[in-house]
Amino acid sequence: MDAEAIKRSLQGSGLRCTPQRYAVMEFLMEHTGHPTAAEIFESVNRADPRCSSKATTYNNLRDLVKAGLVREVAVEGRAARFDAKGMRHHHFICDRCGNVEDVKWYAVPRPASPFLGKRRLRECELIFRGLCTKCATRHESR
Ligand SMILES: [Zn+2]
Ligand SMILES: [Zn+2]
Secondary structure (H helix, E strand, C coil): HHHHHHHHHHHCCCCCCCHHHHHHHHHHCCCCCCEEHHHHHHHHHHHHCCCHHHHHHHHHHHHHHHHHCCCECCCCCCCCCCCCCCEEEEEECCCCCEEEEEEECCCCCCHHHHHHHHCCCCCCCCCCCCHEEEEEEEHHHH
């Protein structure tokens, strides 16, 4: 995604394209390894210390998540990780190193209506848990 595309997607979601929001989006497009809010802040701040306090960065991140441009991946017991990839995908979270990896998208069958009651389902995605490739091979060789 280039600069214009970032601007367009921000505006398309009704968000003003502020330098901070732009910086957060740009960082997430370039770093697809699901960084934490702290990592995003560090990098955005390093690039331009004038324009981002920690609170601003975190608020912008919230706005982007709410607007649907950024996805928050909750990792139990660790900091949430963020993802700006437009393509739908599932996630794999490693029990040992906490790494969050993308799993290619495939449609998940929607639960039958008795499970949902009156809730309205927007999407249905999976989180796989276990050992990532690196940790799994380390485990075997021991
Ligand atoms: Zn791992
Ligand atoms: Zn992801």
